[in-house]
Amino acid sequence: MSSDAVKKITFRVQRFDPEKDRKPHFQEFIVPVKRGTTVLEGLLYIKENLDSSLAFRTSCRMGVCGSCGMLINEYPHLACHTQLEEFHADRLTLKPLPNMPIIKDLVPRLETLFEHHKSVKPYIIRGDNAEMEKPTAGYIQKPHELDEFLQFTYCIKCGLCIAACPTSASDLAFLGPQALGQAYRYCADSRDEGQDQRYQIVEKDHAVWNCHFAAACSEACPKGVDPALAIQLLRKGVAAKALRVKKTTAPALLATSLPQAKPKIDVPEFTVKQK
């Protein structure tokens, strides 16, 4: 398709209005699209020109905020991150993300996702409370220690992994790949001392041992976070602790407590050759 050519694509959108409908139904819209048009742009076209009552979430339009997650042709995608061309079809079916209640049309209720996320204590926990309350310096972390969890820090909490997870489909109390992945992210952080607290949360029912490793969460993740890997590594940690074979490492030191700080290398006065 040349960049100016306009093609018409039928958007088959699932609608549900809790004020009027008992169950969801589908409505079709014809949307003109050009090369590079995203699904989100198609939805914005519908809202601006065809039906202003259509409800969907959107914010950043660049795959950062995680608002526009939805089921596009039976697969979880971010609408802003998905171009219509990649489907090679004249017809597109849009549904809200499954495994969470629908508020209206394409808007899922993400309350459970955030509650589960909060429940695994997704923040650095340290023994020195005074330092946590009033930090005096940063903690020292080496590049290889950062590599242990960096991949999992890219989670944007869009909920696509939960929509893909077969366990979340049937077990409403299951913490889900997002929360479990984030539990590992903080447990693997060399600055953290809250591993035992998080292990107590994730080794209960409906948590880490309920993952059946279908790995659909990692496949669906739009940011390459790989929650399935995080969950299996979390399991490894929980099992190692139960078997008392887990290596213990000292938590990261405060930057001020460096025994001998190396002197800074002098920066050259000019970084561009002067004429």
Place this chain on the structure above:
Amino acid sequence: MADKGPHQNYLGMRGWIWAGNYKLERYLYLLHRITGLGLLLFGLFHLTATTIFRVQGQAVWASTIDFLDNPLFRVGEFLVVAAFSYHALNGLRLIIQELGFALGKPVPPIYPFTDAIRRKRAWTLVTLAAIMILAVAFFIDFSIGGWG
């Protein structure tokens, strides 16, 4: 008038069965469940046939064997062996990988993204193939009297 509340949208068991546009591992999960349930049903059927019918005397047992001696049940036996092989081998893979082994380390997410299980897919398949070859060799050598 409608309920005026959110619509529950949980896939339930449909979420196990429906593998949609997902890739190989999602189907391996589905097949693992199906073969597991199949083996459970076979176990119940087998136990029923070899206990209830067996204790009712030689005549009942002989007629049961006659009834089972048909092409349909022979195909069923092959399916049980296939299901057992798959379930056992995939189960071994799951035990190893679910404890965080043979998955590699986290990598920075650079587009196009890959995930650990699919980066290791070739090794997973090679390992499963090696186990299968060893199992067949063991079966032929020790169970049915060797290659000659």
